[in-house]
Amino acid sequence: MISSAYAATEGHAQSSGLPQFDSSVFASQIFWTVVSFMVLMYLLQRYVIPAINDILDSRGKKISEDLQNAEKARQEAERVLAGYREQVERARQMASATLEEARLEASAIREHALADLTEELAKKKASAVEEIERVRQRAMEEVRDAAVEIAMLATEKLIAKTVTKAKAEEMVKGAVDHLEQNKASLH
Amino acid sequence: MLLTTTAISVEAAQAAAAAAPRMDPLHHFQVVKYVQMAPLGLDISVSNSVVWMWISIAAVFFFFRYAFRQPALVPGRLQSVAEAGYLFIRGIVDENIGAGGKPYFPMVFTLFFFVLFCNWTGLIPGSFTATSQLIVTATLALGIFFLSIFLGFYKHGLKFLGFFVPSGLPVLLLPLMVPIEIISFLARPVSLSVRLFANMTAGHTVLGVLFFFSATLPWIGSWLPFGFSVVFTAVEIFIGFIQAYIFTILTCVYINDSLHLHH
Numbered sequence: 001m002i003s004s005a006y007a008a009t010e011g012h013a014q015s016s017g018l019p020q021f022d023s024s025v026f027a028s029q030i031f032w033t034v035v036s037f038m039v040l041m042y043l044l045q046r047y048v049i050p051a052i053n054d055i056l057d058s059r060g061k062k063i064s065e066d067l068q069n070a071e072k073a074r075q076e077a078e079r080v081l082a083g084y085r086e087q088v089e090r091a092r093q094m095a096s097a098t099l100e101e102a103r104l105e106a107s108a109i110r111e112h113a114l115a116d117l118t119e120e121l122a123k124k125k126a127s128a129v130e131e132i133e134r135v136r137q138r139a140m141e142e143v144r145d146a147a148v149e150i151a152m153l154a155t156e157k158l159i160a161k162t163v164t165k166a167k168a169e170e171m172v173k174g175a176v177d178h179l180e181q182n183k184a185s186l187h
Numbered sequence: 188m189l190l191t192t193t194a195i196s197v198e199a200a201q202a203a204a205a206a207a208p209r210m211d212p213l214h215h216f217q218v219v220k221y222v223q224m225a226p227l228g229l230d231i232s233v234s235n236s237v238v239w240m241w242i243s244i245a246a247v248f249f250f251f252r253y254a255f256r257q258p259a260l261v262p263g264r265l266q267s268v269a270e271a272g273y274l275f276i277r278g279i280v281d282e283n284i285g286a287g288g289k290p291y292f293p294m295v296f297t298l299f300f301f302v303l304f305c306n307w308t309g310l311i312p313g314s315f316t317a318t319s320q321l322i323v324t325a326t327l328a329l330g331i332f333f334l335s336i337f338l339g340f341y342k343h344g345l346k347f348l349g350f351f352v353p354s355g356l357p358v359l360l361l362p363l364m365v366p367i368e369i370i371s372f373l374a375r376p377v378s379l380s381v382r383l384f385a386n387m388t389a390g391h392t393v394l395g396v397l398f399f400f401s402a403t404l405p406w407i408g409s410w411l412p413f414g415f416s417v418v419f420t421a422v423e424i425f426i427g428f429i430q431a432y433i434f435t436i437l438t439c440v441y442i443n444d445s446l447h448l449h450h
Contacts, residue, residue: 018213020388025218026322027230032237033317033326040244041297048251049293052273055258055266062260 148172210403212395216319216388236323239315243304272300276435283439284446291442298327299435306387306427310420318430319387321380328380331438335375339445350448379437386430390423 152168222233254269262270276296280288302318309316317323339347351368352361394416401413 018388019216019218020319020321020384022218025220025232025234025236025320028220028232028234029218029236029317029320029322030326031229031231032233032240033323034330036237036240036244037297037301037327037330040247040301041293043244043248044251044297044300045293048248048255049273049296051255051258052251052270055255055260055262056270056273059260 144172144176147175151175210396210399212392212399215391215395216316218320235315236317236320239308240305240317240323242314243308243317244301246308247300247304279432279435279439283436284443287446288439288443291439295435295439295442298331298438299431302327302383302434303428303431306431307424309387309391310423310427316387316391318383319391321384324380324383325376327434328376331379331441332376335441335445338442339448342446343448347445347448350444375437375441379434383430383434386426390419390426394419394423 148168151172155168155171218234218236220232220234221238224231224233251269254265259266273296276299277292279299280292280295284291305316305318305323308314309319339350351365351372353364353368356364397412397416397419401409401411401416403409404412
């Protein structure tokens with residue numbers, strides 16, 4: 001009973017085994033597989049593979065160009081850096097030379113000023129000494145004149161007799177000379 | 188009495204069988220000719236298998252055209268994927284053929300994406316898997332087989348026959364080894380085509396059974412085969428890729444054998 005029912009459904013489905021082994025559909029599939037494959041290969045070879053090749057090649061070229069440019073830029077930067085370092089070194093040398101020069105100049109100016117000052121001081125001292133001497137001279141003269149007057153007045157009073165001026169001066173001169181001789185004790 | 192009951196029960200069984208959902212996971216592989224054509228005795232009928240082959244090659248072509256609609260030096264997502272596919276195949280060719288492999292690149296490239304997209308479009312519900320047809324995979328495999336024989340004789344002349352004589356073998360063993368080598372060489376297209384066909388057929392059959400159960404079981408049990416079918420679809424996507432990869436690699440190996448006679 002069951003087996004007959006199974007046979008009935010079997011007959012209804014009319015498929016025994018895999019449909020893949022049904023040789024009636026082989027020829028057309030062989031044909032279309034070959035054609036489809038060839039068409040796809042043509043299309044890919046014609047439109048797709050060159051496009052991908054192009055983009056990959058240009059990318060590779062771009063990358064190597066970029067690398068070269070970067071290398072060039074690096075070398076350029078190194079060159080600039082070396083130039084800059086050289087400039088800095090030169091500036092440093094110039095600065096130190098200038099500094100040295102300034103130092104020398106300053107010391108020259110200082111020495112010059114010191115010399116000037118010394119000279120001026122010496123001059124001032126000399127003039128001061130001279131002035132002192134002159135004042136002393138005048139003071140001496142004044143003292144001498146006063147002494148002469150006093151001596152004349154005293155003599156007049158003492159001897160009641162007018163001493164001639166010549167005589168008095170001679171006497172004063174004698175006294176002054178005496179004074180001069182004892183100058184050291186006077187000071 | 189007995190006869191009548193039998194007749195009635197057969198009728199009942201037939202009615203029940205027609206009404207009940209019938210599990211036929213192999214129905215999926217039935218080739219249906221849409222247009223019958225045979226000019227000059229050449230059968231070029233268009234069937235569901237052929238239509239999905241066309242859809243697959245169109246998908247390959249338009250995928251690459253679309254990915255490269257505006258090729259940029261810095262690639263977008265789709266362009267990256269397309270380039271990765273290209274470089275993947277180039278890697279296979281370089282690795283397995285090496286020197287002199289460049290002329291075969293377009294063929295290998297086409298082969299990989301042809302098989303891959305046939306495998307993948309077959310996973311679309313209601314579609315047809317061209318690579319589940321033994322005759323399709325056999326056509327490809329035989330094409331590669333004859334190409335490798337042609338290349339062998341073209342590059343090496345009759346020295347190509349030395350391919351069947353393993354080097355460094357005692358002469359005594361040659362009568363045994365040479366037939367083995369010849370058989371293994373002849374088995375190449377068979378294994379190549381059956382591997383792909385069987386993988387696709389088995390996978391889709393399993394999916395068919397799972398879908399049948401998830402559609403016919405009551406809701407309390409249907410989620411289990413349905414969940415399996417989801418997971419198995421992912422597995423099938425992976426298998427579709429792996430089989431295309433194996434097919435391609437073996438093609439390269441066969442071409443390499445013919446070019447360089449390594450043995």
